[in-house]
Amino acid sequence: xxxxxxxxxxxxxxxxxxxxxxxxxxxxxxxxxxxxxxxxxxxxxxxxxxxxxxxxxxxxxxxxxxxxxxxxxxxxxxxxxxxxxxxxxxxxxxxxxxxxxx
Numbered sequence: 813x814x815x816x817x818x819x820x821x822x823x824x825x826x827x828x829x830x831x832x833x834x835x836x837x838x839x840x841x842x843x844x845x846x847x848x849x850x851x852x853x854x855x856x857x858x859x860x861x862x863x864x865x866x867x868x869x870x871x872x873x874x875x876x877x878x879x880x881x882x883x884x885x886x887x888x889x890x891x892x893x894x895x896x897x898x899x900x901x902x903x904x905x906x907x908x909x910x911x912x913x914x
Contacts, residue, residue, distance in 0.1 A: 820861065827861035833876045834859070848875040 845852040854868040873881055
């Protein structure tokens with residue numbers, strides 16, 4: 813389970829997946845870096861699980877045709893119906909208008 817893994821294991825796992833994708837597409841690291849517009853060291857670091865910038869990760873994922881991975885990393889946040897009920901502002905009573913006597 814993902815929760816049980818420590819950060820370095822998760823980084824290594826992601827790096828291995830990026831490496832596997834690149835090899836399946838028969839692209840070397842230098843070519844991937846060029847196509848993605850990132851430094852060669854960024855590709856190497858990502859594949860080793862040593863990290864790189866978020867920008868480099870996004871560019872590499874797009875180049876490898878896996879931009880949809882980003883959606884699972886940052887799903888759209890929505891407010892649950894229960895939270896909406898808790899946060900609902902209680903409307904104040906409208907005051908009675910002063911009646912004018914003629």
